[in-house]
Amino acid sequence: MRRTAGPAVALAAVALCTVGLGSCTNSGGGTAPSRSRTPSVPTVTAGPTSAAPATARLTIKDFAFKPAALSVRPGGTVTVVNEDSTTHTVTATGSKPFDTGSIGPGKTVTFKAPGKAGSYPFICTIHPYMKGTLTVR
């Protein structure tokens, strides 16, 4: 006959009373520890999408915009050089967010790019087959 002696040994659970409540003698108004922890947030100085230059240059030659696609920062300056011997315009389609008006032969004008990012197709109103796209980003 075997007696299965179970592990009747109760572990002496040492309940450590670590926190001595009631003995807090904080008088208040003392020197409060500085709790203004400023997390190290990386300071983003440049916009995540403002990779375009502040200025862009557009040349008109042989009844074509060169380059046909250019990029500029919002509100940036676009310089247009008309190297043709006839008058052209740089006119955004739609609600015409920009329009240089007539640019005489050999003339150079500038216009301000829209402040809103986007893709702005433009044409020459005199020769509407002349097409280009200004990307504001």
Ligand SMILES: [Cu+2]
């Ligand atoms: Cu033209």
